[in-house]
Amino acid sequence: METELKDKIVSIEKPAIEAPPEWKPMIMGILCNWCSYAGSDLTGTSRIQYPPDIRIIRVPCSSRVDPWFIIKSLQAHADGVLISGCHPGDCHYISGNYYARRRFLVTKKLLNFVGLHEDRVQFSWVSAAEGAKFAQVVAKVSEDIRKMGPLHLYKKENTR
Amino acid sequence: MTKLTYFPGCSAHGTSEEFDSTLKLVMKSFDVQMEEIPDWNCCGATSAHVMTENLAMALPMRNLVLAERLKNKTMGIACASCYSRMKTTKAEIDANPELAQKINSTIVEEGEYHGDVDVKSMLQFFYEDIGLETIQSKVTYPLKGLKVACYYGCLLTRPAAITRFDSPEYPMSMDRIMAALGATPTEFDFKTECCGASFSISDTEIVLSLSGNILEMAQESGAHAIVVACPLCQSNLDMRQPDIDKLAGKKYNTPVLYLTQLMALAFGSPVKDLKPSKHIISIEPALAHIGEEIEIPQKKAKPKKAVAAESEVN
Amino acid sequence: MARVGVFVCFCGANIGDFVDIPAVVEETKKIKDVKYAIEYKYVCSDPGQQMIRDTIVDHRLTSIVVAACSPRMHEKTFRKALSDAGMNPYLLEVANIREHASWVHQKDKEAATEKSCDLIRMAVAKSIANEQLHEISVPVTKRALVIGGGIAGIQAALDIADARIPVTLVEKSPSIGGRMAQLDETFPTLDCSQCILTPRMVDVASHPYIELLPYSEVTELDGYVGNYKAKIKKKASFVNFDTCTGCGTCWQKCPVKVPNEFNMGVDKRKAIYSPFPQAVPNKPVIDAEHCTMLIKGKCGVCAKVCEKGSIDYEMKDEMIEREIGAVVVATGFDLWDPKPYEEYGVGRFKDVITSLEFERMVSANGPTGGVPVRPSDGNVPKNVVFIKCVGSRDEAKGIEYCSKVCCMYTAKHAILLHHKVHDSHAYVFYMDIRAAGKGYEEFVKRAQVETGATYLRGRVSKIYKKGDKLMVIGEDAQIGQVVEVEADMVVLATAIYPYKDNPDLARLLGISYDKYGFLSEAHPKLRPVETAKAGIFLAGCTQAPKDIPDSVAQASATAAKVCALFSGDTMKKDPMIASVNPEFCSGCENCVSVCPYQAIVTEEIPMGHGSEEVRTVSKINEGVCQGCGSCVAICRSMAIDLAGFTDMQIINEIVAI
Known part of the structure; x- marks a missing residue:
């Protein structure tokens, strides 16, 4: 698995940086209010545990997410970004998640083009009823990012 | 060519x-x-x-x-x-x-x-590639007077998703070809019923009763003969007819002809080319109906309907 | 200069046990702009809220962050506290340190604490960019449009009108009444459909708050909730309703006969007709497709016999407009065409009929005077086979869903058959009996026990003709055998299916529909009568198969929704919506195409600098915008922003950690 992932990394990110022992990944999670944010609340209510690497921002709909937010997150401090919205067909705003899906396919291509591993940015569908799924998604993203190591490319100093 | x-x-x-x-x-x-x-x-x-x-x-x-x-x-x-x-x-x-x-x-x-x-x-080749018009144009000896029940069997139009030809339940292609030859296809509901061929060897009883049903319905429809487009259908319905007769306690005497036999006949071939000797149930009596006037069912008197007077309805 | 106050909640042990709250507060105090930070056992409690109110005033705070449970839980509570202290409620941000920290990292207090600090940093950063927002008021036109005059539309119209709200009821056929008018008796009580329906129809016609537009169709709907404008086509009836007395001489004399759609084509009507005796309004219309006078210019009998001179062959379609605030769509259902069931002889055997044809036959005002007869020979049938689920629950030939009413009306038909033909016998082939409802199971039992109907669990594989009988071959799964029933007539319980023009209507109204054409509700459980478009509601079978009680209940629910919408002169609306800065807008109209609510229009504004030229910019209708933010992300000029979730607020959050 590890080698597979490394192989997928395009040249600029290769070799993956040996992470310092105290390093913990930082994942920016941007969730839609109606499905995924509610789902993440349910994860909490159900006391399902997941890695503490994610910081969650609430937006009304996944279609609100501007690729700018993703890029800014990666520039600032995040090692990965997770966007999550309603399942296809279930968007609270009828069709927003379809726009989001198309937009992120393009964004991923761009990020890959500039040398980032495409799995740094992940997209998922989590409904308000899928507390357990949200925990699984975070665990998976966290594991992927841990394998990739800290993101050092394009980091801007003093962005905070 | x-x-x-x-x-x-x-x-x-x-x-x-x-x-x-x-x-x-x-x-x-x-x-x-x-x-x-x-x-x-x-x-x-x-x-x-x-x-x-x-x-x-x-x-x-x-x-x-x-x-x-x-x-x-x-x-x-x-x-x-x-x-x-x-x-x-x-x-x-x-x-x-x-x-x-x-x-x-x-x-x-x-x-x-x-x-x-x-x-x-x-x-399918006759129906789609040759076409009814061409078939009709070749007829020199119209089969007028012959009433036939077209039996398609289970496989010619089924499964519909694979054959993509005619209707899986009530196909009409063979009926139309028969009509083009001048014969009269009867209204026959058992066109696609199972003749039991898959039990031909293992359980002939079933075959006899299933094929018997088909013969019964063909006779009921007023047909002089059954027309088929498959050798297995033909052998089951023809060869087993004496046994079926025994089981049913009556004589069906319904010959089972191939579609091509009737086509050949209508296109001018002599009866001997049809190889009548190959049939268990003799085909000649059925073919003798050719040339007969078919009585057109009299239009029944308008059925008395328990209809309320129109003005009351409107 | 921002002065942020932060309140960190223990939530009893819920947060306190898993997050080191004093450490969080210490860390929070280090954040620039945070002027005040304090922990409290339950911030949501009355004393907790009082503390917020006092602190706002004492410390002259400019925004507030509460670090507690999910904002989906108590955001409203805390907003109210801000409001009470004289502060704009939208200056609040909630850091979710319970669902997103203490509850999900219970084994790692250090990480949970660190995460809580980060979440608070993000909330503080966001709150600094918060702006004062005010609820939006939208004016409301207090008139409702009800589309469809079946029982659902009638009920909705009456309930709304009884609240003294004007209603325009549009019905496409010449009379209201819909499918229910075609029914004989209704399950599970067997009360006569006409007897309970016609008084309501008369109520509609005589109600001072209802404008009834029969023989009309809605052709356009513009605007937004509270402010719609509908265009309605009044189809030419060629009869002057003002002078017509409904005497009926015209349709008695008319020589043209046409299959009667009200009787499912069992008999004929005339080219000038009123669909049924109790029609409301009871005025005839001329069917332009079949009238020889209108087609060939010959005949004119109806005009000759009309004493009032009400016939007007020159009449044209008329377009009218109505300003309305809300729409109730109640267009009902059609029957699924059972043609694919060739093995049942559909179309070949005259005595294989649909359930609605049977319903018309057993109906007292029906074409056969209330007695079922075989269409082939006019004889009264003795053995009748009823086949349920024809189309319904059949992925191979029909549709996947259950039509919900067939089990019940088939039981009713079995009973009615017995009532009308005493020596008859009913056979019912079924897959399952779905009789959930008040008195429903008892009703099915009645059909089985009292009437003695033979219920056979299994599908019918074939129907063939033997003599003048129909032989029905099916499976009786309970004895595991194939059975054959000799029947005089077969009745197919065909599925409920939406009208094929439902999708057109949905597009016209700007609402969505499912793959079959049923109109979609906003939420299958919690918003079953609303559509995703504010101010448009659904009642009856246009949304999904339903029986009469359910349709009536849903119709009344739409009336409650309409009345709530019209309860004030203006409507209050969440201010978290998008707005365009015309200075930046390049007029590309990308936002127009992504908006799911058609809330964005374009307008022309002057170029400025004294130029006389104009340019096109987008403009968001605040009455319609729901605040999803699609347009914000698509805008390449960054001319659009979403109040409450501005670019600045989100970027602040991102870079805060």
């Missing part, structure tokens, strides 16, 4: 010789040259298709590969079982190239499969 790749199947060279010979006569009238696939093999409709999947597909596939060598657009198949095996296999391997490759690798000698030959039953 059109060329048609011909897959006769085992029965055309045996029990259904009269199908084969009249088919050739009919094709000649249409100016279609039939090219029999050289070295064709069993279609796998025996026990192969229930025993091993690979063999069940390898057998028809070999025929398909051989058929491709003849470079004709269409392969016409005489027997409904062969047709079903060939068509099903083609549908499966066309949809799944990996499977196609796997099966193809067991028959390397014959060459590679490309999938560019159309598989049709003879009925």
